Amino acid sequence: MAPEPPRSEAHGRPRRAPLPPSSSLVRNVGRRLLVTVGLALLALLAFTQLDTPLSGLVPGESGWRIARAFFAQALSPALDYEDPSPGYRPFLVKVALGVWHTILLAAGGMTLAIAVGSVLGLMGASAFWEDREGPRALRSLRLVLFASVRVAIALMRSVHELLWAVVFLAAFGLTPFSAALALSIPYAGTLAKVFSEMLDEEPRQPALALRQLGASRRCELVFGLVPGVLPNAVAYTFYRFECALRSAAVMGFFGLPTLGLDLKLAWFDLHYAEVWTYLYALALMVVVFELWSAGLRRRFVV
Amino acid sequence: MDHTDDHLALEARALGVTFGSKTVLRGVDLAVRPGEQLALVGPSGSGKTTLLRALGGALHPTVGSVAIDGRDPASLDQRQLRAVRRSIGFVHQHLGLVPLLRVNHNVALGRLGERSLVGGLRSVFAPSRSEVHEIHRLLERVGIEEKLFERTDTLSGGQQQRVAIARALHQRPRILLADEPVASVDPARARAVIDLLTELAREEGLTLVVSIHSLELARASFDRLVGLRAGEVVFDRPTAAVDTRDFERLYQLDDTELLSDGA
Numbered sequence: 196m197a198p199e200p201p202r203s204e205a206h207g208r209p210r211r212a213p214l215p216p217s218s219s220l221v222r223n224v225g226r227r228l229l230v231t232v233g234l235a236l237l238a239l240l241a242f243t244q245l246d247t248p249l250s251g252l253v254p255g256e257s258g259w260r261i262a263r264a265f266f267a268q269a270l271s272p273a274l275d276y277e278d279p280s281p282g283y284r285p286f287l288v289k290v291a292l293g294v295w296h297t298i299l300l301a302a303g304g305m306t307l308a309i310a311v312g313s314v315l316g317l318m319g320a321s322a323f324w325e326d327r328e329g330p331r332a333l334r335s336l337r338l339v340l341f342a343s344v345r346v347a348i349a350l351m352r353s354v355h356e357l358l359w360a361v362v363f364l365a366a367f368g369l370t371p372f373s374a375a376l377a378l379s380i381p382y383a384g385t386l387a388k389v390f391s392e393m394l395d396e397e398p399r400q401p402a403l404a405l406r407q408l409g410a411s412r413r414c415e416l417v418f419g420l421v422p423g424v425l426p427n428a429v430a431y432t433f434y435r436f437e438c439a440l441r442s443a444a445v446m447g448f449f450g451l452p453t454l455g456l457d458l459k460l461a462w463f464d465l466h467y468a469e470v471w472t473y474l475y476a477l478a479l480m481v482v483v484f485e486l487w488s489a490g491l492r493r494r495f496v497v
Numbered sequence: 498m499d500h501t502d503d504h505l506a507l508e509a510r511a512l513g514v515t516f517g518s519k520t521v522l523r524g525v526d527l528a529v530r531p532g533e534q535l536a537l538v539g540p541s542g543s544g545k546t547t548l549l550r551a552l553g554g555a556l557h558p559t560v561g562s563v564a565i566d567g568r569d570p571a572s573l574d575q576r577q578l579r580a581v582r583r584s585i586g587f588v589h590q591h592l593g594l595v596p597l598l599r600v601n602h603n604v605a606l607g608r609l610g611e612r613s614l615v616g617g618l619r620s621v622f623a624p625s626r627s628e629v630h631e632i633h634r635l636l637e638r639v640g641i642e643e644k645l646f647e648r649t650d651t652l653s654g655g656q657q658q659r660v661a662i663a664r665a666l667h668q669r670p671r672i673l674l675a676d677e678p679v680a681s682v683d684p685a686r687a688r689a690v691i692d693l694l695t696e697l698a699r700e701e702g703l704t705l706v707v708s709i710h711s712l713e714l715a716r717a718s719f720d721r722l723v724g725l726r727a728g729e730v731v732f733d734r735p736t737a738a739v740d741t742r743d744f745e746r747l748y749q750l751d752d753t754e755l756l757s758d759g760a
């Protein structure tokens with residue numbers, strides 16, 4: 196049993212890590228140089244492997260024309276359809292609905308991601324598994340479980356939500372739920388990774404003090420460890436929500452009724468003023484969300 | 498109280514603790530009666546913290562045994578061990594408070610040992626009126642009632658010390674262990690903190706063991722002193738019977754640590 200906190204903690208005075216001997220400093224410089232050169236070579240290789248020569252980045256004549264037409268509208272976003280037909284809902288209502296569906300999709304995906312990410316984040320923290328008793332077999336099993344949680348988190352993060360979306364849309368068809376699910380998988384993984392890293396960096400003393408007064412393991416973690424990471428975890432979650440808003444908009448390209456779909460259709464119709472309206476709506480949404488979450492965070496943390 | 502006279506609150510028998518190859522405690526015998534108050538004195542590094550932790554069931558001795566209210570923590574299962582720990586209030590040297598929680602919440606956590614996760618959450622987010630009253634009274638008792646709803650990390654070291662004491666009392670323990678409770682308090686206030694601990698223990702009928710490295714303070718406030726040096730008990734006597742020879746033995750000048758800790 197007997198959790199042994201590191202000596203420096205038990206004594207209440209932190210110990211400073213000794214400076215590495217100078218020879219290892221020299222070696223570090225050498226290693227850093229090696230890494231830098233390696234990365235530069237990698238970048239060069241990447242460029243040579245790209246099929247298009249750099250001159251391909253310069254647009255052709257028609258490209259210039261489209262670009263000019265498009266940017267010419269930047270300061271005059273549409274407030275109504277560029278070619279209205281009777282029976283359409285008012286243009287601004289359509290924009291608002293696009294925003295609304297984007298928010299709904301992001302919120303749905305984030306709700307799932309927060310639920311799964313919090314649980315996995317706690318289970319991915321080493322404090323969750325340390326100092327547990329039991330027969331040797333049980334302890335080995337725990338090690339395996341711990342490793343599996345970490346691997347699962349890494350796998351969830353390694354596939355982009357748009358790829359998940361392609362897979363899910365193929366498998367389950369085009370439903371808001373499949374899109375939210377696609378969004379939630381990498382987001383849950385990222386939240387879990389960041390949460391568990393935050394938990395691992397928290398001082399253990401409060402949790403150990405709660406253990407000493409007889410608290411259960413669950414209570415020890417929830418009350419001794421989690422409060423310390425909560426402000427940062429909440430701030431990070433808000434940031435991820437903002438990313439989810441952008442991602443949810445892009446998922447419209449697959450046909451979901453978010454801003455991305457409106458944007459795509461307006462673009463294909465060459466209605467650049469409408470495209471600008473949607474872009475501004477997207478930007479406004481993110482900015483308003485940012486302001487609102489900053490306000491919440493301030494209230495929460497202070 | 499269900500203590501009979503011959504029953505001991507705390508007992509260490511031939512206690513030895515070794516970390517790796519380092520022997521920190523050796524052949525320690527100690528018997529503490531219910532309601533008794535004593536101070537562990539000795540230079541830093543002499544094993545006071547380790548002894549308190551062993552007495553509190555926080556670490557198992559390498560050899561020998563400990564008995565808390567007659568029960569050896571090494572022989573208990575997890576559930577029984579938690580029950581024993583509930584009966585011991587521990588004021589850690591590093592306090593072990595949760596910095597971002599408010600003072601009232603930290604004190605409420607003193608009862609976490611008897612609560613489930615849901616019960617604990619309720620005690621923080623929707624505490625009962627009576628518990629809030631109790632916490633307020635406790636904070637009054639330790640002299641910081643105006644800090645009830647402050648965030649704990651905004652308090653000074655001395656105030657946090659009092660929060661930790663209040664939390665230990667809220668736990669309603671039978672035994673109170675305090676590890677260097679004045680280490681982070683300025684000397685002028687140290688006496689007040691020690692007096693607070695001894696008074697509270699007396700009022701509540703608690704057994705109190707405090708480790709202190711200031712001999713002066715220990716002598717002024719405790720009737721029984723246990724001197725520890727390099728992991729061994731060098732004396733265990735009523736304060737009146739402790740003489741200068743004992744102190745010399747405790748802080749022998751060949752002890753290089755004396756220089757750094759200046760007791």
Ligand SMILES: Nc1ncnc2c1ncn2[C@@H]1O[C@H](COP(=O)(O)OP(=O)(O)O)[C@@H](O)[C@H]1O
Binds near residue numbers: 205519540541543547
């Ligand atoms: N968990 C541990 N691992 C290794 N050494 C330890 C550990 N705990 C204590 N020690 C050592 O035991 C000795 C006594 O420590 P401690 O009990 O904290 O003494 P005190 O409280 O009197 O200062 C110290 O030399 C310390 O380095």
